[in-house]
Amino acid sequence: MNEATTTARDEPLLSVQDLRTHFSINAGLLKAVDGVTFDLQAGQTLGIVGESGSGKTVLSRSIMRLNLGNNVETSGKALFGGKDLLRLPMGQMTDIWGQEIAMVFQDPMTSLNPVVKIGRQVSEHVRKHLAVSKREARGLAVELLKSVRIPEAEVAIDSFPHELSGGMRQRVSIAIALACGPKLLFADEPTTALDVTVQHQILNLLGLQQSERDMAMVLVTHDLGVVAGRTDEIIVMYAGKIVEQSRTRQIFQNTSHPYTEALLRSIPKTDQPSHTRLAAIAGRPPNLITMPSGCSFSPRCPYAQERCFEEEPPLTVTKEGHATACWYQVGTEANRAAWDKNLAAGRPATLAVAEGQVIDEVPLDIGAGGA
Amino acid sequence: MAGSGKAHLRDPGDVLMRAEDLVVEFPISRGRVVNAVSGVSLDVKQGETLGLVGESGCGKSTTAKCLIQLPPPTSGTVSYHGTELTSLDDEALRKARTDLQMIFQDPISSLNPRRKIGDVVAEPLRVWGPRDSAEQTGLVDAMLEAVGIDPDVARDKRPHEFSGGQCQRISIARALVLNPQVIICDEPVSALDVSVQAQILNMLEDLKSEYGLTLVFIAHDLAVVKNISDRVAVMYLGKLCEVSESNDLYASPAHPYTELLLGSSPVPDPSSEVDITMVEEGDVPSPIDPPSGCRFRTRCAYATERCAQEEPMMREVSQDHFVACHHPLVSVAETAEVSA
Numbered sequence: 001m002n003e004a005t006t007t008a009r010d011e012p013l014l015s016v017q018d019l020r021t022h023f024s025i026n027a028g029l030l031k032a033v034d035g036v037t038f039d040l041q042a043g044q045t046l047g048i049v050g051e052s053g054s055g056k057t058v059l060s061r062s063i064m065r066l067n068l069g070n071n072v073e074t075s076g077k078a079l080f081g082g083k084d085l086l087r088l089p090m091g092q093m094t095d096i097w098g099q100e101i102a103m104v105f106q107d108p109m110t111s112l113n114p115v116v117k118i119g120r121q122v123s124e125h126v127r128k129h130l131a132v133s134k135r136e137a138r139g140l141a142v143e144l145l146k147s148v149r150i151p152e153a154e155v156a157i158d159s160f161p162h163e164l165s166g167g168m169r170q171r172v173s174i175a176i177a178l179a180c181g182p183k184l185l186f187a188d189e190p191t192t193a194l195d196v197t198v199q200h201q202i203l204n205l206l207g208l209q210q211s212e213r214d215m216a217m218v219l220v221t222h223d224l225g226v227v228a229g230r231t232d233e234i235i236v237m238y239a240g241k242i243v244e245q246s247r248t249r250q251i252f253q254n255t256s257h258p259y260t261e262a263l264l265r266s267i268p269k270t271d272q273p274s275h276t277r278l279a280a281i282a283g284r285p286p287n288l289i290t291m292p293s294g295c296s297f298s299p300r301c302p303y304a305q306e307r308c309f310e311e312e313p314p315l316t317v318t319k320e321g322h323a324t325a326c327w328y329q330v331g332t333e334a335n336r337a338a339w340d341k342n343l344a345a346g347r348p349a350t351l352a353v354a355e356g357q358v359i360d361e362v363p364l365d366i367g368a369g370g371a
Numbered sequence: 372m373a374g375s376g377k378a379h380l381r382d383p384g385d386v387l388m389r390a391e392d393l394v395v396e397f398p399i400s401r402g403r404v405v406n407a408v409s410g411v412s413l414d415v416k417q418g419e420t421l422g423l424v425g426e427s428g429c430g431k432s433t434t435a436k437c438l439i440q441l442p443p444p445t446s447g448t449v450s451y452h453g454t455e456l457t458s459l460d461d462e463a464l465r466k467a468r469t470d471l472q473m474i475f476q477d478p479i480s481s482l483n484p485r486r487k488i489g490d491v492v493a494e495p496l497r498v499w500g501p502r503d504s505a506e507q508t509g510l511v512d513a514m515l516e517a518v519g520i521d522p523d524v525a526r527d528k529r530p531h532e533f534s535g536g537q538c539q540r541i542s543i544a545r546a547l548v549l550n551p552q553v554i555i556c557d558e559p560v561s562a563l564d565v566s567v568q569a570q571i572l573n574m575l576e577d578l579k580s581e582y583g584l585t586l587v588f589i590a591h592d593l594a595v596v597k598n599i600s601d602r603v604a605v606m607y608l609g610k611l612c613e614v615s616e617s618n619d620l621y622a623s624p625a626h627p628y629t630e631l632l633l634g635s636s637p638v639p640d641p642s643s644e645v646d647i648t649m650v651e652e653g654d655v656p657s658p659i660d661p662p663s664g665c666r667f668r669t670r671c672a673y674a675t676e677r678c679a680q681e682e683p684m685m686r687e688v689s690q691d692h693f694v695a696c697h698h699p700l701v702s703v704a705e706t707a708e709v710s711a
Binding site: 015039051052064165166195196197198199200203222224225229248249251252253262263264266267268270273274275276277278280281284285305352362 | 372382426427532535536565566568569570572573576591592593594598599600601606617618621631632633634636637638639640641642651655
């Protein structure tokens with residue numbers, strides 16, 4: 001979409017253009033993903049961040065062609081190696097799964113087959129795609145399990161999923177995904193069900209494997225902390241649309257969309273003293289069937305003005321490649337004016353943030369005594 | 372760590388609830404037992420929030436549930452307001468439990484899907500509350516309003532019509548309707564989005580000061596626990612590692628396990644470089660056959676011979692900061708070890 005960095009860029013590995021995934025359900029047309037465009041270069045990591053229902057999972061599943069069901073309509077393009085994945089016959093898609101693009105799912109308890117030993121689950125892909133003998137496949141499976149740091153891989157290969165802990169099972173899913181050396185890996189909330197220590201290990205493992213294999217990765221998560229140190233670029237999604245997209249550092253340091261700002265503010269941080277008032281976001285995510293007119297974040301936005309309720313802001317890109325869909329971007333003069341106006345008018349969404357802010361500004365040493 | 376001892380307990384006269392030497396064992400096949408909790412002592416002051424952190428399977432939920440005798444511990448004592456809960460008969464315990472309520476992790480499955488919200492919240496009142504139904508309705512409405520749910524809209528709806536955050540607020544209303552003293556919060560925000568999590572945490576703080584509640588708050592997210600707690604206890608494999616005033620714990624963790632937990636939690640800051648080459652092998656040891664001595668020693672970078680042989684006891688490292696470790700990360704006067 002734009003030349004974001006100075007690194008020489010050739011053809012992107014994956015190019016998604018105006019992707020829309022709509023579900024027709026009884027209540028109406030549910031626009032889960034509504035016009036998403038992005039490019040991913042080989043070897044890069046892209047983070048997709050958003051709350052439940054923002055469309056981040058449907059987006060990755062649409063590209064993978066995993067939205068099975070006959071009430072789904074997907075339009076747009078997902079170009080991968082010159083082919084449009086969305087138009088490819090299913091028969092050819094099965095050759096891409098595992099070999100070219102692989103996926104790690106959120107729940108390691110349910111994504112493995114409970115009645116098949118993990119060795120066979122890991123070598124299944126290898127046997128299908130690489131035409132190796134049973135014995136060679138077993139050797140490869142042991143190698144793969146070792147590469148994801150499973151202790152005593154020769155023994156573990158004969159265990160069933162229920163004999164392993166959650167973290168170990170997620171390592172097995174990663175081994176399965178990596179088996180045929182894919183060029184692109186979708187990791188859909190790979191650590192949400194895991195403990196912090198295990199999460200740390202799994203994310204490190206993914207990063208390590210990625211750099212060893214020069215593989216591109218799409219890391220889908222609701223946790224900005226997870227993507228902060230581990231991605232090159234971040235997309236923030238809200239109600240099926242991209243609201244902000246930029247290099248990781250830019251997203252955190254020059255946050256420009258009010259939603260990203262609000263998300264960052266609502267996370268409790270260990271360097272804040274206990275009982276710090278958190279800045280909650282007022283209200284709830286919109287209903288994807290009856291979306292508000294104008295900007296979909298406007299009902300919850302502390303800066304919203306009349307224009308926001310009427311006109312939908314386009315995704316505008318700065319020359320540094322920072323894309324934002326907002327009329328009153330954070331850090332601009334117009335944004336400050338909007339804030340003052342809303343505060344004076346007593347807009348509840350603004351007051352909710354303002355109350356949090358007053359407490360944020362108390363010097364950090366309150367209650368930090370006793371150290 | 373993974374040590375025992377009671378150096379961190381305060382004067383029994385000052386505390387609302389005090390548990391000593393809690394042991395919970397679950398029998399499994401072939402005569403073996405799962406050592407879920409092995410000798411944990413804790414206390415909570417009136418109006419205080421005690422945070423319990425640790426990985427899955429460390430016994431934090433089991434410990435908290437023991438406090439309200441759900442189930443009663445295999446051995447150990449729990450005193451509440453001077454009453455020994457473990458020795459009460461069923462009827463007396465039933466009465467005592469009106470003071471002790473609980474909020475669960477999964478807000479949707481903790482509400483009966485077939486009942487109306489008004490009935491769900493009124494249920495405790497039907498058992499213990501006023502007989503008069505108008506009075507009951509008044510209490511229910513007041514409680515729903517206190518958690519930010521419009522009673523006129525919600526009363527006749529069922530749980531599936533609400534979002535996860537709203538269901539959690541309804542669970543909180545149900546827990547509060549009998550005007551309890553202590554609320555055990557078992558990972559109440561783990562299943563929620565960050566923006567909703569912030570709402571619930573702020574609300575718990577407000578309700579706590581409004582109703583004078585004492586909270587025991589379980590979570591695996593260290594930042595969440597710090598935000599809400601006055602005092603934090605870190606658990607590992609059924610034992611306590613470290614107990615401290617919360618700001619001090621995060622500023623200067625004394626136990627290697629606390630350090631590991633803090634080092635693992637994701638920080639929303641891109642300048643904090645992540646060393647991806649650090650991938651630990653292995654797993655948490657099994658609570659069926661826990662390691663000898665200090666239970667954390669198999670994963671501890673500082674472990675020595677002594678850690679395998681001798682179980683560390685709780686000792687004070689600074690004011691209101693206690694650790695059970697032979698090699699704490701902050702200096703300790705050796706004499707402090709005998710204070711108990």
